[in-house]
Amino acid sequence: MRRPGLTSAEASRGAADETCADRPAAMGSDSILLSRTPPAWVDTAVERWRELLLDHANCEKKAASTALALMFAYPEERALGTALSRLAREELRHFEQVQRMMAALEVPVTRQRPGRYAAALRAHFRTSDPGRKLDLLLAGALIEARSCERFRLLAPRLPAPLASFYQQLEQSEARHFQLYVDFACADAPHEWRRRLRELSEHEAQLATAPDPEFRFHSGPPPAPRAL
Numbered sequence: 463m464r465r466p467g468l469t470s471a472e473a474s475r476g477a478a479d480e481t482c483a484d485r486p487a488a489m490g491s492d493s494i495l496l497s498r499t500p501p502a503w504v505d506t507a508v509e510r511w512r513e514l515l516l517d518h519a520n521c522e523k524k525a526a527s528t529a530l531a532l533m534f535a536y537p538e539e540r541a542l543g544t545a546l547s548r549l550a551r552e553e554l555r556h557f558e559q560v561q562r563m564m565a566a567l568e569v570p571v572t573r574q575r576p577g578r579y580a581a582a583l584r585a586h587f588r589t590s591d592p593g594r595k596l597d598l599l600l601a602g603a604l605i606e607a608r609s610c611e612r613f614r615l616l617a618p619r620l621p622a623p624l625a626s627f628y629q630q631l632e633q634s635e636a637r638h639f640q641l642y643v644d645f646a647c648a649d650a651p652h653e654w655r656r657r658l659r660e661l662s663e664h665e666a667q668l669a670t671a672p673d674p675e676f677r678f679h680s681g682p683p684p685a686p687r688a689l
């Protein structure tokens with residue numbers, strides 16, 4: 463029940479403060495991932511880092527466009543709009559950095575089919591509010607958390623220029639994860655954990671089940687068939 467004298471926005475902020483106190487800030491982005499990335503994916507990425515870089519450039523563009531889409535969908539949310547505008551600019555800077563890295567390492571720009579990850583995750587989102595906004599925010603948190611985990615796993619195993627670049631990106635993605643979690647928590651203080659659990663199960667399945675397309679957020683390649 464709303465406390466007397468409080469607007470509904472203030473009341474929901476108060477509720478968010480109470481139930482968001484235990485959000486996974488101190489636990490780090492890994493805390494929301496239900497499964498770790500399989501070693502087979504990491505081994506493949508180390509071997510096929512050129513392909514990985516190409517998809518990575520696409521992921522940065524997509525991260526910016528996802529943030530812009532949220533800004534268009536919820537124009538009345540000023541704080542969200544400001545935060546996402548900054549995030550979109552940062553993702554586009556990452557895209558430019560990946561492009562420079564590709565040029566320096568002589569990785570050609572070619573077209574790639576999109577992997578299954580984003581579309582399959584999106585298939586579980588609610589398509590109208592209430593619910594759609596929370597799902598979009600939680601998916602943002604999950605994707606940033608998975609990126610963060612994979613940058614951390616890859617950094618020590620990649621050639622020098624990529625290693626330090628991926629270390630920096632791990633820190634950026636951890637901040638982005640936090641931003642999405644904070645807004646999700648404020649948006650639905652009593653629902654976000656339960657819904658996060660549901661979406662995390664789908665995300666974990668997509669990131670760990672054998673995947674015919676190797677991508678930044680894919681599962682590991684299928685095991686070779688015995689002759």
Ligand SMILES: [Fe+2]
Nearest residue numbers: 522525553556
């Ligand atoms: Fe990024």
Ligand SMILES: [Fe+2]
Nearest residue numbers: 525606635638
């Ligand atoms: Fe990001």
